[in-house]
Amino acid sequence: MESLRKELAPQDLWSTGNEAHPQWFNLPINLSAYAYLTSFEYDGLWSELDRVNQFVDRHIKSAQELVDDSQLYQSFLFKYATDAYRRKMHNPINGMRIWDFKEVWPGIHWCFLDYFRIPKMSYYFLKRAQDRFTVNFAYEEALESQVSGTHLQIPVWVINEFRREMPVDVHCQIRDLKGQTLWTHDFSGRIGNDESREMGIVDWTTPDAAGVYVLSGQVTEVGGTLKAEDSTFIKVTPKLFSRQLHLLLIGERKYSLPIAQMARAMGLSVDVISEGSIHHLAELRDSAEIRRKYDVVWLASFESLWKFLNNPAAEALKQAVGQGVGFIHTGGLGSFHGGAGSGACLDFTPLAEVLPVQIETRNDLVYGPGVETTGDIAERFAPVKEIQVEGQAEQGWSASKLREYGLPGFNAVELKPGSTEVLGIAGRPLLVTGRYGEGKTVAFTGFTPVYTERHAEWDPKVVYPYLVDQELVSDPVKMAYFDLFMRMLVAASGEKPATSYEALFASRDKPLFETLKDLPPATVNLPAMVKGTLTGDKATIPITLTNGSQYARLVRVRIGWTASAETSPYLLLYSDNYFDLLPGENKNLEVKAFAPAGTVGPIRGNLVVEGSNVSALQIPITLKTQ
Numbered sequence: 001m002e003s004l005r006k007e008l009a010p011q012d013l014w015s016t017g018n019e020a021h022p023q024w025f026n027l028p029i030n031l032s033a034y035a036y037l038t039s040f041e042y043d044g045l046w047s048e049l050d051r052v053n054q055f056v057d058r059h060i061k062s063a064q065e066l067v068d069d070s071q072l073y074q075s076f077l078f079k080y081a082t083d084a085y086r087r088k089m090h091n092p093i094n095g096m097r098i099w100d101f102k103e104v105w106p107g108i109h110w111c112f113l114d115y116f117r118i119p120k121m122s123y124y125f126l127k128r129a130q131d132r133f134t135v136n137f138a139y140e141e142a143l144e145s146q147v148s149g150t151h152l153q154i155p156v157w158v159i160n161e162f163r164r165e166m167p168v169d170v171h172c173q174i175r176d177l178k179g180q181t182l183w184t185h186d187f188s189g190r191i192g193n194d195e196s197r198e199m200g201i202v203d204w205t206t207p208d209a210a211g212v213y214v215l216s217g218q219v220t221e222v223g224g225t226l227k228a229e230d231s232t233f234i235k236v237t238p239k240l241f242s243r244q245l246h247l248l249l250i251g252e253r254k255y256s257l258p259i260a261q262m263a264r265a266m267g268l269s270v271d272v273i274s275e276g277s278i279h280h281l282a283e284l285r286d287s288a289e290i291r292r293k294y295d296v297v298w299l300a301s302f303e304s305l306w307k308f309l310n311n312p313a314a315e316a317l318k319q320a321v322g323q324g325v326g327f328i329h330t331g332g333l334g335s336f337h338g339g340a341g342s343g344a345c346l347d348f349t350p351l352a353e354v355l356p357v358q359i360e361t362r363n364d365l366v367y368g369p370g371v372e373t374t375g376d377i378a379e380r381f382a383p384v385k386e387i388q389v390e391g392q393a394e395q396g397w398s399a400s401k402l403r404e405y406g407l408p409g410f411n412a413v414e415l416k417p418g419s420t421e422v423l424g425i426a427g428r429p430l431l432v433t434g435r436y437g438e439g440k441t442v443a444f445t446g447f448t449p450v451y452t453e454r455h456a457e458w459d460p461k462v463v464y465p466y467l468v469d470q471e472l473v474s475d476p477v478k479m480a481y482f483d484l485f486m487r488m489l490v491a492a493s494g495e496k497p498a499t500s501y502e503a504l505f506a507s508r509d510k511p512l513f514e515t516l517k518d519l520p521p522a523t524v525n526l527p528a529m530v531k532g533t534l535t536g537d538k539a540t541i542p543i544t545l546t547n548g549s550q551y552a553r554l555v556r557v558r559i560g561w562t563a564s565a566e567t568s569p570y571l572l573l574y575s576d577n578y579f580d581l582l583p584g585e586n587k588n589l590e591v592k593a594f595a596p597a598g599t600v601g602p603i604r605g606n607l608v609v610e611g612s613n614v615s616a617l618q619i620p621i622t623l624k625t626q
Helices: 001-005 016-020 031-037 041-055 063-087 121-129 253-265 275-283 286-294 311-322 399-405 469-474 477-493 501-509 510-517
Strands: 135-137 153-162 166-176 181-191 195-205 213-222 227-237 245-250 269-273 296-297 326-331 357-359 370-372 387-389 413-415 420-425 426-434 439-447 461-463 530-535 540-549 550-561 571-574 579-581 586-594 605-610 614-625
Touching: 031 041, 041 063, 041 469, 063 121, 063 135, 063 153, 063 195, 063 510, 121 135, 135 213, 135 227, 153 166, 153 181, 153 213, 153 605, 166 469, 195 253, 213 510, 227 501, 245 286, 245 510, 253 269, 253 461, 253 469, 253 477, 269 275, 269 370, 275 311, 286 311, 296 311, 296 399, 311 426, 326 477, 387 399, 399 477, 399 501, 413 426, 420 540, 426 477, 439 477, 469 477, 477 501, 530 586, 540 605, 540 614, 550 586, 550 614
Parallel strands: 245 269, 245 296, 296 326, 326 439, 530 614
Antiparallel strands: 135 153, 153 195, 166 181, 166 213, 213 227, 357 413, 387 420, 420 426, 426 439, 530 540, 540 586, 550 579, 550 605, 571 586, 605 614
16 A cells, blocks of 8 residues: 555545546546556456455445455465465476566556565465465365355365475364354374375364354474464355255256256255256156155256156156145246247146146247347347336335346246236236145246356366356346345245345355455554564564454554664565454564664664554564664
């Protein structure tokens, strides 16, 4: 932040005066001034701010927070990648090269040292990750929420770049932000010289209490002096229901995968039958077994389902619903009757009786008007936004989110007698609830999200995982579907939600790092004065910090000298910076200072300690000649 103040005028850095101009992400900054200093100018600035908004913080309140958030994204990214590369040391990765380590002109770049030779946050994250002897966790979903009750298995790795084999002990524990220990385990083993090795698995089920938990590991050389530590966060969100509900989802993978991942994010156990496991449809012949295993059956779009779902299986599903299993059917090309050569033709099957709507006996697909004529047969159509609530607003249903984004299409159906139309679309039923025997039924005729595999550009064999938190922010229409699916599952299961829809959604929507930024204020205790020893032109300064009763986030220290630059140390090397402290935790730091030749003490200055939730503290510091 000190460097940026030298590069931008106060009114450009952060000012309400900028609100009259175009804004990105509601930030009152001078975009032209920032872009001029940023690599790739406007493209680079947008890319940086977009990633900060998606992965770090959606409610930035000051220029300091903007700096911290952008540096935190860079820091996490480089440490996450470095940890992964070092776990693959010599298999197949034989080294790493960091591009552009130091800035050669003032600006907003991806370097680790700024133009004034001040280390950024990422410098210290990279320094820890690249220690010759270290421990890290292979936690792929480090930024993704984990719903309460999720069984996690996180490998623990040790990296040794010393030229000797050694026995090691690894101590792992999980604590909440109050410092209470929830889980602990020790691993022992040997690691060869210049080797990385998995030492064990953190096997843990996330607790009922939502919040952020800290997984930490300490590795020590048995009989030696080497030791290292590392930590990562596990963000836990609440379940929709107080008990574990079991869902059977039947649908093509491109339709069933988004539904399954969203349902799991709500805390449901989900079994899926898709085209890759279509033979399991024939096993659905025992209605009692279906009732024993599942609370709800969800039928998504499935091309030509009438050919694959034989009558005994369809009858068993119908009987299970009649005896109390909830049933949901959602729209698509292969739903209801369907069309475009992909029809499900449910009107040919016993499941038509279960639905709370009457199915057409012909192509039932409805699209909005065309928006672009293409060069092939696949045209593009506008979303259908004529969505309204049909007399059920008092029961918590809403059309606002769906109406904002619209639906890519829907299946035309008619309401059955005794059913309730909750939402309508363009004069047709969109969401209908009803009953079949003892079972509650829900029909949503709108098309649901389509999953397309995304492959890494550098290796087509690498498939990116479907992460719900990222999908919700990168494709906002999925927020509307997530909200809708929660309400549909409540309606079909008959279970009352244990967490409000708004609270569950908000807990997933808020990024991990923003959650940590909003922690209660913490207090770090310091000595009355810090003293260092100057020997020749080098000084060593020991510093001890003791945290108070609250978790302290991204604590950083810096020293400013009161004497002139000619007689003060010109270079300071901190053993660590931008670190977290658990309640009551002590932190010992060492600062090495390099002074001009012939410098004689005492040299006086001030030590400043601050953090994301730690107000700046200042104490005097003195270097005395030894």
